[in-house]
Amino acid sequence: MTFDWLVPLPVVVPLSAAGLALALYRRPRLQPIVSVGALTIVLAAAVALLVVVDDKPLVVEIGGWRAPIGIDLVADRLSALMLTISSAVTLCVLLYSLAQERYDDEESAPISIFHPTYLVLTAGVANAFLSGDLFNIYVGFEMLLAASFVLITLGGTGERIRAGTIYVVVALLSSVLFLVALAVTYAAAGTVNLAQLALRLPEIDPGVRLLIQVLLLLAFAIKAAVFPLSAWLPDSYPTAPAPVTAVFAGLLTKVGVYAIIRTQTLLFPGGALDDVLMWLALATMVVGILGAVAQDDIKRLLSFTLVSHIGYMIFGIALSTDAGWSASIYYVAHHITVQTALFLVVGLVERVGGTTSLTRLGGLAKIAPLLAILFFVPAMNLAGIPPLSGFLGKMGLLQAGVQVGTPLAYTLVVGSVVTSLLTLYALVKAWNKAFWQPPEQDRPATTLPFGMVGPTATLIAVGLALTFAAGPLYGYTERAAESLAERTPYIDAVLPAGDPGDLVAEQDEHDEVAAPGSGGAP
Amino acid sequence: MIDMSPSLVLVVTIAALFAAGVYLLLERSLTRVLVGVVLVGNGANLLFLVAGGAAGGPPITGVTPDRRMSDPLPQAMVLTAIVITLGLSAFLLAMAYRSWQLHRHDEVQDDVEDRRIAQLAAADERAMADTDTEGPAGTLDEDAQEARDETDDGAVPTPEASLSTREDEEPVDEGRGAR
Numbered sequence: 001m002t003f004d005w006l007v008p009l010p011v012v013v014p015l016s017a018a019g020l021a022l023a024l025y026r027r028p029r030l031q032p033i034v035s036v037g038a039l040t041i042v043l044a045a046a047v048a049l050l051v052v053v054d055d056k057p058l059v060v061e062i063g064g065w066r067a068p069i070g071i072d073l074v075a076d077r078l079s080a081l082m083l084t085i086s087s088a089v090t091l092c093v094l095l096y097s098l099a100q101e102r103y104d105d106e107e108s109a110p111i112s113i114f115h116p117t118y119l120v121l122t123a124g125v126a127n128a129f130l131s132g133d134l135f136n137i138y139v140g141f142e143m144l145l146a147a148s149f150v151l152i153t154l155g156g157t158g159e160r161i162r163a164g165t166i167y168v169v170v171a172l173l174s175s176v177l178f179l180v181a182l183a184v185t186y187a188a189a190g191t192v193n194l195a196q197l198a199l200r201l202p203e204i205d206p207g208v209r210l211l212i213q214v215l216l217l218l219a220f221a222i223k224a225a226v227f228p229l230s231a232w233l234p235d236s237y238p239t240a241p242a243p244v245t246a247v248f249a250g251l252l253t254k255v256g257v258y259a260i261i262r263t264q265t266l267l268f269p270g271g272a273l274d275d276v277l278m279w280l281a282l283a284t285m286v287v288g289i290l291g292a293v294a295q296d297d298i299k300r301l302l303s304f305t306l307v308s309h310i311g312y313m314i315f316g317i318a319l320s321t322d323a324g325w326s327a328s329i330y331y332v333a334h335h336i337t338v339q340t341a342l343f344l345v346v347g348l349v350e351r352v353g354g355t356t357s358l359t360r361l362g363g364l365a366k367i368a369p370l371l372a373i374l375f376f377v378p379a380m381n382l383a384g385i386p387p388l389s390g391f392l393g394k395m396g397l398l399q400a401g402v403q404v405g406t407p408l409a410y411t412l413v414v415g416s417v418v419t420s421l422l423t424l425y426a427l428v429k430a431w432n433k434a435f436w437q438p439p440e441q442d443r444p445a446t447t448l449p450f451g452m453v454g455p456t457a458t459l460i461a462v463g464l465a466l467t468f469a470a471g472p473l474y475g476y477t478e479r480a481a482e483s484l485a486e487r488t489p490y491i492d493a494v495l496p497a498g499d500p501g502d503l504v505a506e507q508d509e510h511d512e513v514a515a516p517g518s519g520g521a522p
Numbered sequence: 523m524i525d526m527s528p529s530l531v532l533v534v535t536i537a538a539l540f541a542a543g544v545y546l547l548l549e550r551s552l553t554r555v556l557v558g559v560v561l562v563g564n565g566a567n568l569l570f571l572v573a574g575g576a577a578g579g580p581p582i583t584g585v586t587p588d589r590r591m592s593d594p595l596p597q598a599m600v601l602t603a604i605v606i607t608l609g610l611s612a613f614l615l616a617m618a619y620r621s622w623q624l625h626r627h628d629e630v631q632d633d634v635e636d637r638r639i640a641q642l643a644a645a646d647e648r649a650m651a652d653t654d655t656e657g658p659a660g661t662l663d664e665d666a667q668e669a670r671d672e673t674d675d676g677a678v679p680t681p682e683a684s685l686s687t688r689e690d691e692e693p694v695d696e697g698r699g700a701r
Binding site for chain 2: 135138139145149150156158161162164165169172173175176179180182183184186187234235300
């Protein structure tokens with residue numbers, strides 16, 4: 001029995017549902033059913049994929065064209081894991097925003113566009129995770145970016161337009177960089193298929209290869225908010241509505257991180273830029289967390305911790321060992337759930353406290369004790385308090401760093417510990433101020449809407465589940481990292497007969513007429 | 523051997539598009555940024571076309587012999603990229619218009635943080651006024667504050683300082699950018 005049909009579902013289902021939801025814009029009752037249904041199917045498909053691809057990667061050639069010429073979707077362990085976590089998170093955030101819609105009357109005006117856009121965003125994320133083709137990754141990025149542009153400027157208030165402008169222009173710039181990288185790749189290797197590139201890139205000039213690597217890293221690093229390219233993030237994310245910020249913080253940067261992992265491991269083994277990445281990781285961690293310490297607005301504070309913790313993942317990638325990659329993948333899974341949960345909690349804090357400014361918040365522990373717990377658990381998780389998943393992720397990274405044992409790796413290990421402590425400081429400060437300091441004025445006790453607490457609590461529970469299931473999960477990420485390091489499982493799955501372009505190239509040597517690219521027409 | 527040398531005219535055009543586009547991207551007005559994005563995007567599209575090698579016949583089997591065809595893959599990809607650029611430019615245009623509706627100009631505004639730091643630097647004040655260290659609030663509260671004070675350097679901000687910080691945090695919606 002083959003499970004190939006599962007692979008396109010995470011892209012096709014939300015995209016079709018987006019069309020359906022758009023057609024139903026006059027029926028606000030039906031829209032949520034469509035989107036919740038679609039995302040539930042995606043989650044089920046992702047979980048099924050997670051189990052199935054543990055044996056070997058699944059490849060689906062879209063439109064029936066053979067792999068290097070047509071578009072292929074590839075689900076291996078890494079993509080399946082990313083997909084599962086991301087679909088669980090998107091479903092929780094959707095449920096949260098549904099409840100928010102129900103309780104907030106004033107914000108319900110232009111909401112009919114929310115569901116279709118949100119579904120396109122999920123489809124874009126899934127497409128980027130599954131695609132076995134650099135150009136298709138670009139298309140996935142554009143799908144999720146276009147959707148995110150709409151979501152970040154939802155309602156079109158002055159502040160959101162201001163923040164959105166910066167976000168949109170930076171995102172467009174990174175897309176152009178990505179496109180240039182694709183053009184250079186195609187000119188150099190005659191293909192953009194990841195598996196075929198993995199076979200061909202070692203043969204091209206090392207200088208050109210380095211150029212391609214730098215261009216791709218630049219494009220992805222803007223998306224992932226790695227330090228010198230991260231200034232746009234803390235300014236643009238906090239102005240969006242809470243669920244939107246939550247899903248952006250959880251997923252969009254991680255898509256960039258995923259793309260970095262995929263290209264670094266599959267296309268550029270040997271780690272030509274590892275030292276540079278290490279320094280960037282260190283700078284991202286330290287500068288990010290220093291920004292967080294100085295913040296007074298809790299949403300901005302969390303945005304800075306988001307930037308800072310991207311550094312951990314880059315650190316793991318830059319180690320270029322199985323252990324480093326494995327820890328990095330685990331850390332991505334942990335960070336998606338925890339960061340999203342924290343932003344959802346902050347949405348609740350804003351509801352109860354009426355503001356996100358830490359100087360003005362206060363006494364929330366008395367008004368809403370449940371909220372205090374909801375904030376405390378993911379906050380400690382993010383800071384890396386044992387035995388939570390944040391601790392396990394950091395532990396894995398530190399071990400991998402010590403195993404490598406170079407002076408730079410040790411510097412990074414120290415940097416990670418310091419960053420972790422500063423995260424703890426920033427979050428405890430936020431917790432003290434929001435929940436324990438005497439409030440400026442007494443606020444009426446408000447009940448927390450169950451529809452919003454439920455999804456938040458579920459997400460926190462997922463974070464805790466990552467702790468309890470850390471053994472099997474680490475086993476899974478280790479197997480994922482092993483196959484990333486071997487590279488052959490991925491390449492063999494996509495191109496079972498080797499590089500089909502080689503045949504054509506041999507013919508070309510006898511034949512003087514020009515046949516550009518990967519052998520002309522199929 | 524595949525002939526990959528591109529036409530010089532295309533290369534010069536690409537260079538010109540990128541140069542003009544980058545120049546416009548650095549401008550303050552969103553309309554100019556939009557034109558810059560369009561130029562840079564078209565430059566990238568042309569670059570992709572050049573990446574496919576020298577031009578040949580139309581890539582249709584039966585019309586052109588196999589070896590004389592242009593490479594159809596970059597063309598397909600460029601087509602996709604053009605559509606994407608079009609859609610996103612339309613969005614940027616809508617945003618510039620919305621910005622003009624709200625502020626009567628379409629200039630990209632400063633980062634909130636930058637603005638706040640500039641204002642604080644002008645007034646020479648601390649970035650944050652800790653309410654932990656503020657004046658008397660009540661006996662129980664005072665005790666609680668003293669218990670927590672040891673982590674702070676003890677600088678007591680004046681009421682004006684905390685007041686002005688509060689004003690700075692207000693979202694600035696209108697009238698701010700009329701430079």
